[in-house]
Amino acid sequence: MFSRPVARAALAAQKRAFSSTVRASEKVAVLGAGGGIGQPLSLLLKLDPHVTSLSLYDIRGAPGVAADVSHIDTPSTVKGYAADQLDAALEGAKVIVIPAGVPRKPGMTRDDLFNTNASIVRDLAAAIARVSPEACVCVISNPVNSTVPIVAETFKKAGVYDPRRVFGVTTLDVVRAARFLSEITSADPKDAVVTVVGGHSGATIVPLLSQTQYGKGVAGETYEKIVHRIQFGGDEVVKAKDGAGSATLSMAYAGAKFANAVLRGLKGEAGVVTPTFVKSPLFADQGVEYFSSNVELGPNGVEKIHPLGPLTAEEEKLLAACLPDLKKNIEKGVQFVNQTA
Numbered sequence: 001m002f003s004r005p006v007a008r009a010a011l012a013a014q015k016r017a018f019s020s021t022v023r024a025s026e027k028v029a030v031l032g033a034g035g036g037i038g039q040p041l042s043l044l045l046k047l048d049p050h051v052t053s054l055s056l057y058d059i060r061g062a063p064g065v066a067a068d069v070s071h072i073d074t075p076s077t078v079k080g081y082a083a084d085q086l087d088a089a090l091e092g093a094k095v096i097v098i099p100a101g102v103p104r105k106p107g108m109t110r111d112d113l114f115n116t117n118a119s120i121v122r123d124l125a126a127a128i129a130r131v132s133p134e135a136c137v138c139v140i141s142n143p144v145n146s147t148v149p150i151v152a153e154t155f156k157k158a159g160v161y162d163p164r165r166v167f168g169v170t171t172l173d174v175v176r177a178a179r180f181l182s183e184i185t186s187a188d189p190k191d192a193v194v195t196v197v198g199g200h201s202g203a204t205i206v207p208l209l210s211q212t213q214y215g216k217g218v219a220g221e222t223y224e225k226i227v228h229r230i231q232f233g234g235d236e237v238v239k240a241k242d243g244a245g246s247a248t249l250s251m252a253y254a255g256a257k258f259a260n261a262v263l264r265g266l267k268g269e270a271g272v273v274t275p276t277f278v279k280s281p282l283f284a285d286q287g288v289e290y291f292s293s294n295v296e297l298g299p300n301g302v303e304k305i306h307p308l309g310p311l312t313a314e315e316e317k318l319l320a321a322c323l324p325d326l327k328k329n330i331e332k333g334v335q336f337v338n339q340t341a
């Protein structure tokens with residue numbers, strides 16, 4: 001038999017192995033997994049080594065997507081859930097990504113989607129509050145400026161709201177900004193990362209180009225053009241798809257990138273910082289309760305909300321245009337939940 005010290009060491013090693021297995025167990029649920037974003041997002045999450053179990057839910061088609069994705073040779077398990085299996089899909093989820101809802105058609109703003117998507121997001125949030133209130137919820141469904149307050153208000157009503165765990169996914173704006181800046185400067189997009197703050201629609205999207213090495217020299221008409229492109233880049237896709245929807249592939253990439261950041265934060269990785277639309281103190285004194293800025297992610301979700309840092313006169317102007325629109329979008333979401341009690 002083992003000597004006592006050897007036995008103790010063996011026991012400690014066993015405990016370590018067990019606890020690292022437990023820590024490594026990360027179930028991610030995708031609500032709306034059968035859609036244009038949901039399918040490639042599920043594929044990319046299957047490739048993420050931080051995901052151990054993938055739960056795919058939709059009112060249509062999720063079991064098929066799950067069967068397909070489940071054949072990919074990565075370690076995570078995948079299960080699909082039909083329309084009447086939402087609770088089972090949510091059971092034990094640590095991270096929930098929501099791309100459920102209708103996308104834009106040409107000529108529509110994100111706010112035009114409110115009537116349909118508000119109730120979809122509210123009902124999904126009510127189920128999350130009941131089944132997996134401790135999960136980190138990443139909202140992709142538009143209008144994000146309103147759907148994030150809808151999730152928050154629904155959680156408040158259920159008595160489970162923790163502002164550290166509700167996120168609006170604005171990563172596509174960050175992805176586009178790096179790509180567009182790289183196109184005009186010939187920099188590698190990974191070196192042209194731009195902090196994009198504010199909200200996620202048109203004038204509420206505020207890129208802080210002055211804070212990046214490659215962006216600070218951009219001026220005049222080139223500056224006006226790239227700011228407009230970052231704010232309205234989604235329209236390029238909506239127009240090109242000509243009625244068949246909005247960004248799905250780039251959005252799936254952005255959604256998977258954001259989910260990966262949340263998972264790394266949950267696992268205790270230090271220094272995971274990315275812009276995301278959260279309950280924020282930055283402009284709360286002006287009645288803007290939610291705002292996207294650089295956020296440090298940690299084991300409980302939001303760890304620290306970074307201030308904006310120094311802004312140029314142009315960026316101050318963009319911010320001044322953003323805040324009133326954002327305030328209206330947020331109020332619309334809050335009122336929706338409280339009026340449809």
Ligand SMILES: NC(=O)c1ccc[n+]([C@@H]2O[C@H](COP(=O)([O-])OP(=O)(O)OC[C@H]3O[C@@H](n4cnc5c(N)ncnc54)[C@H](O)[C@@H]3O)[C@@H](O)[C@H]2O)c1
Pocket residue numbers: 031032033034035036037038057058059060099100101102103104113117120124139140141142143144169170171172173200245246247248251
């Ligand atoms: N945050 C962003 O940057 C961003 C970017 C692009 C699109 N979006 C938004 O993402 C959403 C989805 O876009 P898409 O192109 O994938 O649309 P889509 O129509 O292709 O897919 C949406 C899916 O949601 C499902 N769905 C509808 N109601 C549901 C419910 N109650 N529960 C579960 N699933 C439900 C549908 O069955 C469908 O499969 C839209 O609101 C769109 O505006 C956000």
